[in-house]
Amino acid sequence: MSTDRDVERIVRSWMDEGVTALPDRVLDAVLDQLPATPQRRVSWLARTFAVSNTTTRLALAAAVVAALVFGIRFLSTSTIGDNTEPTPTPSVAASPTVSPISRPNASWPLDAGTYSLPDFPLGVTFTVPSGWHTCSDSLVEQGVCLTQTDVLFETRLSFLIVENVVSDPCGLGDEPLDPPVGPSVDDLVTAISNLAGFEAGAPAVVTIDGYDGKQFTLTSPQDPGCDFKTWMTADRTNGIHAGEVNLLVVLDVNGTRLVIAGAYYPEHPGATAERAAMEKIMASVQISE
Amino acid sequence: MDTELVIRAQHGDEGAFTSLAVAVGDRLHAVAHRILRDTDLAEDATQQALLNVWRDLPQLRDPARFDAWSYRLLVRACYAEARRTRSASNLRLLPANEPMGADGTSLVIDRDQLERGFRRLSIDHRAVVVLHHYLDLPLSEVAETLGVPEGTVRSRLHYAMRGLRAALDADARPTRREGSQ
Numbered sequence: 001m002s003t004d005r006d007v008e009r010i011v012r013s014w015m016d017e018g019v020t021a022l023p024d025r026v027l028d029a030v031l032d033q034l035p036a037t038p039q040r041r042v043s044w045l046a047r048t049f050a051v052s053n054t055t056t057r058l059a060l061a062a063a064v065v066a067a068l069v070f071g072i073r074f075l076s077t078s079t080i081g082d083n084t085e086p087t088p089t090p091s092v093a094a095s096p097t098v099s100p101i102s103r104p105n106a107s108w109p110l111d112a113g114t115y116s117l118p119d120f121p122l123g124v125t126f127t128v129p130s131g132w133h134t135c136s137d138s139l140v141e142q143g144v145c146l147t148q149t150d151v152l153f154e155t156r157l158s159f160l161i162v163e164n165v166v167s168d169p170c171g172l173g174d175e176p177l178d179p180p181v182g183p184s185v186d187d188l189v190t191a192i193s194n195l196a197g198f199e200a201g202a203p204a205v206v207t208i209d210g211y212d213g214k215q216f217t218l219t220s221p222q223d224p225g226c227d228f229k230t231w232m233t234a235d236r237t238n239g240i241h242a243g244e245v246n247l248l249v250v251l252d253v254n255g256t257r258l259v260i261a262g263a264y265y266p267e268h269p270g271a272t273a274e275r276a277a278m279e280k281i282m283a284s285v286q287i288s289e
Numbered sequence: 290m291d292t293e294l295v296i297r298a299q300h301g302d303e304g305a306f307t308s309l310a311v312a313v314g315d316r317l318h319a320v321a322h323r324i325l326r327d328t329d330l331a332e333d334a335t336q337q338a339l340l341n342v343w344r345d346l347p348q349l350r351d352p353a354r355f356d357a358w359s360y361r362l363l364v365r366a367c368y369a370e371a372r373r374t375r376s377a378s379n380l381r382l383l384p385a386n387e388p389m390g391a392d393g394t395s396l397v398i399d400r401d402q403l404e405r406g407f408r409r410l411s412i413d414h415r416a417v418v419v420l421h422h423y424l425d426l427p428l429s430e431v432a433e434t435l436g437v438p439e440g441t442v443r444s445r446l447h448y449a450m451r452g453l454r455a456a457l458d459a460d461a462r463p464t465r466r467e468g469s470q
Binding site for chain 1: 299301303306307310311315317319322323328335340345347348365368371372399400403409410411412413418419422423437444445448450453
């Protein structure tokens with residue numbers, strides 16, 4: 001039997017081994033992307049810039065007025081029907097379409113407005129307030145995250161096409177359920193609710209944009225003791241963190257099963273508001289085949 | 290960390306950020322590698338973390354807290370990588386150099402058992418172990434870095450070390466059985 005001190009010594013020794021140097025190509029890739037990665041400015045930092053002369057002040061004021069005028073015009077005309085229209089004036093934040101998935105790890109800030117998912121199997125539009133950004137994993141798993149810098153885990157609203165669930169959420173591999181989940185809404189709701197170790201709420205009937213389905217919550221344990229896994233899309237297996245809650249909506253869109261998953265953490269100070277914001281986005285969803 | 294560099298990078302100085310990235314890149318990558326136990330995932334996580342550092346740097350209110358803040362972004366990127374790719378078949382083991390323990394016994398078996406035990410831990414638990422036992426951060430700083438209460442960190446560390454101890458003892462048990470026969 002090892003003592004606690006033995007284990008700590010062995011772990012520390014083991015941790016000291018292995019890779020430490022970051023390959024130059026990784027650093028080069030980061031530096032190459034800087035020009036295309038705008039910094040997120042904040043008001044308190046902006047105030048630290050010195051405005052040195054009257055001309056500069058006037059120029060800045062004119063720019064602010066122009067931006068406000070354009071922003072108001074954009075917001076007032078950014079409706080669902082506008083989503084695929086080209087933006088008449090060049091603007092980094094003005095595109096009302098969720099960014100393409102060619103860089104699934106990238107995140108792009110979103111202005112308040114109505115957005116659609118590019119190349120998703122269903123036509124999905126929804127309205128987000130300010131303070132959200134894109135966070136998509138693949139073409140069949142796209143979504144938006146609340147922009148937060150003071151928390152570790154993001155509040156995330158995802159739109160997915162789920163094909164199956166794992167057979168063992170705590171298993172070492174990503175073994176799918178066999179036989180796989182059936183095609184109906186109830187099949188998937190039952191399979192997710194039965195995932196071992198989770199606490200699932202009672203499913204309730206829900207209708208979004210005329211499509212019927214079920215809504216329920218899935219809560220991960222605070223101490224799962226493993227990388228908890230849940231459902232599988234065509235591209236990957238989803239993992240869930242300790243204490244994560246998912247507000248799940250499963251809809252039948254004329255034979256295509258759409259899952260909307262709102263992940264949040266009750267231990268966040270603003271968790272109630274975060275959930276309410278996601279529910280508001282969910283309520284704005286409009287779907288077409 | 291040179292706070293002047295941090296401040297200049299906060300204001301969009303790409304040269305200053307380059308110096309920052311060079312200074313912290315190895316350390317961030319080493320931490321990512323130890324949390325994720327996979328070379329490719331660790332490189333992706335470090336790359337994303339450095340980009341996020343650049344993007345969010347203006348939001349860092351206290352430049353003196355840059356190190357802890359960058360670790361937080363790194364751990365977040367590790368979570369994202371683990372979430373994005375969870376195929377165990379893609380994982381590659383760290384190289385084994387077969388170092389010897391102080392008592393002359395090989396640590397290879399310990400390492401293999403630790404590797405398996407560590408992989409069974411959630412990313413939440415791994416992060417606590419790495420930040421505390423690799424970076425030597427006090428638990429209060431681990432808590433601040435992860436943005437969770439210190440009690441949660443203590444709980445996770447206790448749970449993780451118990452799991453690793455069980456992994457090591459599981460290796461010892463067959464040896465004892467063989468000796469008793």
